[in-house]
Amino acid sequence: MEAARNFIGGEWIAATDAAQDINPSNTADVVGLFARADANAAAQAIEAAKAAFPAWSRGGIQQRHDILKRVGDEILARKDELGRLLAREEGKTLGEAAGETVRAGQIFLFFAGECLRMAGEKIASVRPGIDIETTREPLGVVGLITPWNFPIAIPAWKIAPALAYGNCVVFKPADLVPGTAHALSDIIVRAGVPSGVFNLVMGRGSVVGEALLTHPDVAGISFTGSVATGRTIAAKCAEGMKKFQLEMGGKNPLVVLDDADLGVAVDCAANGAFFSTGQRCTASSRLIVTAGIHDRFVQALTEKMKSLVVDDAQKPGTQIGPVVDETQLAQNQRYVEIGKGEGARLVAGGERLSRGTPGFYMAPALFTDARNDMRIAREEIFGPVAAVVRARDYDEALALANDTAFGLCAGVCTTSLKFATHFKRNADAGMVMVNLPTAGVDYHVPFGGRKGSSYGPREQGRYAIEFYTTVKTAYTLA
Numbered sequence: 001m002e003a004a005r006n007f008i009g010g011e012w013i014a015a016t017d018a019a020q021d022i023n024p025s026n027t028a029d030v031v032g033l034f035a036r037a038d039a040n041a042a043a044q045a046i047e048a049a050k051a052a053f054p055a056w057s058r059g060g061i062q063q064r065h066d067i068l069k070r071v072g073d074e075i076l077a078r079k080d081e082l083g084r085l086l087a088r089e090e091g092k093t094l095g096e097a098a099g100e101t102v103r104a105g106q107i108f109l110f111f112a113g114e115c116l117r118m119a120g121e122k123i124a125s126v127r128p129g130i131d132i133e134t135t136r137e138p139l140g141v142v143g144l145i146t147p148w149n150f151p152i153a154i155p156a157w158k159i160a161p162a163l164a165y166g167n168c169v170v171f172k173p174a175d176l177v178p179g180t181a182h183a184l185s186d187i188i189v190r191a192g193v194p195s196g197v198f199n200l201v202m203g204r205g206s207v208v209g210e211a212l213l214t215h216p217d218v219a220g221i222s223f224t225g226s227v228a229t230g231r232t233i234a235a236k237c238a239e240g241m242k243k244f245q246l247e248m249g250g251k252n253p254l255v256v257l258d259d260a261d262l263g264v265a266v267d268c269a270a271n272g273a274f275f276s277t278g279q280r281c282t283a284s285s286r287l288i289v290t291a292g293i294h295d296r297f298v299q300a301l302t303e304k305m306k307s308l309v310v311d312d313a314q315k316p317g318t319q320i321g322p323v324v325d326e327t328q329l330a331q332n333q334r335y336v337e338i339g340k341g342e343g344a345r346l347v348a349g350g351e352r353l354s355r356g357t358p359g360f361y362m363a364p365a366l367f368t369d370a371r372n373d374m375r376i377a378r379e380e381i382f383g384p385v386a387a388v389v390r391a392r393d394y395d396e397a398l399a400l401a402n403d404t405a406f407g408l409c410a411g412v413c414t415t416s417l418k419f420a421t422h423f424k425r426n427a428d429a430g431m432v433m434v435n436l437p438t439a440g441v442d443y444h445v446p447f448g449g450r451k452g453s454s455y456g457p458r459e460q461g462r463y464a465i466e467f468y469t470t471v472k473t474a475y476t477l478a
């Protein structure tokens with residue numbers, strides 16, 4: 001089998017190394033073989049992007065609009081087929097995968113529109129007879145480094161604004177999901193991006209990622225992934241004076257108050273904690289529940305968990321697909337043991353499951369009697385594992401919610417306007433949900449967090465312009 005190639009400098013380029021892409025629902029199913037670039041290939045992509053930048057950045061907004069619109073239209077038209085590929089290689093269910101694909105298409109269409117809305121400001125000078133204008137200009141070559149858990153939406157929310165605002169792109173997808181990255185890149189290429197403007201460089205983080213971080217011609221890095229990698233990226237970007245933006249982990253609280261609608265709270269918890277196999281940076285891994293509803297909530301959630309269907313991601317009826325790979329599954333199970341060892345009570349799930357095909361199946365796990373200082377309540381597990389922490393009242397619940405190194409999303413279930421309003425104002429997180437799961441956001445508004453979850457300007461919506469452009473202030477003697 002010939003390995004699917006990288007796209008560098010306007011051509012599909014083979015590599016000497018390649019990696020297999022394995023279906024986590026069925027390890028006997030090889031999704032494909034994908035090129036793994038070396039540092040030289042990454043450098044060629046950066047140089048091609050640099051060479052393409054002057055013409056692309058000045059080539060006009062109609063051209064950029066038309067290309068992004070074509071990409072968005074094709075993604076939407078092929079949502080089922082692309083969704084099947086995504087479900088097959090990443091393991092989220094067909095419904096989740098098609099939903100993510102639609103999201104990616106919508107993002108391209110949103111930024112196609114944004115191309116036509118570039119504006120600056122004309123400002124009065126404090127000195128008579130002088131005009132001042134502020135305008136936004138693209139950065140140049142940007143390196144986009146993405147994780148495996150949203151294989152099409154996250155690349156879309158980086159590539160679309162990068163191109164819309166006139167940058168040239170080197171895209172480095174996660175090693176586990178090259179299939180979706182390749183399919184998306186093929187669409188972008190056929191939509192007519194000029195040679196060098198968009199480059200796909202699949203390969204290892206330590207090789208291709210590293211090359212992007214250290215090359216002097218890369219002006220900016222937009223990264224989504226783990227805190228550990230984010231830290232390395234921040235240090236290297238600072239050394240090379242690159243602009244950078246990091247979206248990292250979460251340990252998102254869902255607060256359930258005594259006056260919550262129990263059905264709403266249980267749905268929010270089950271969805272937020274376990275759907276997409278808990279592999280979402282916005283997953284609700286801490287369920288902070290006040291004393292008056294605690295036992296009813298735990299009982300109802302445990303009941304609901306019994307009905308959740310864990311199976312092959314592509315099988316109709318599956319609600320929770322497999323864990324992405326053996327390493328992640330082992331990590332999840334290690335945390336289940338850590339939780340037990342810390343004295344939390346495992347009331348549901350946690351075990352490896354076997355299904356009709358060899359895959360990485362795991363029963364969603366729920367701990368009760370957890371304390372907020374336990375590792376299972378402090379560290380990102382990134383699997384279908386949630387811990388219930390009991391709180392006396394709203395004030396303690398809010399304090400526990402904010403007692404974390406992360407700050408991506410925080411949710412509250414309540415029927416009280418007073419508590420909902422107070423929580424929105426005082427939750428120390430970039431995003432707040434009231435009577436909604438912590439995961440599940442719109443594509444046209446800013447996305448991002450605080451503290452250890454994020455660094456730099458927000459992604460998505462009109463806020464994306466902050467990262468992908470730099471401001472110029474021009475003075476003219478009139």
Ligand code: NAD
Nearest residue numbers: 146147148173174205206209210225226229247248249281
């Ligand atoms: P990861 O940090 O292991 O990898 C992310 C990307 O960085 C991959 O493309 C990887 O190849 C690359 N990389 C690894 N080492 C590198 C290096 N030294 N230099 C440059 N690049 C390198 O993360 P992952 O396991 O793919 O994804 C899971 C993580 O992503 C979780 O922590 C999750 O919370 C986070 N995440 C965050 C958000 C968000 O928006 N906040 C969204 C999705 C996922």
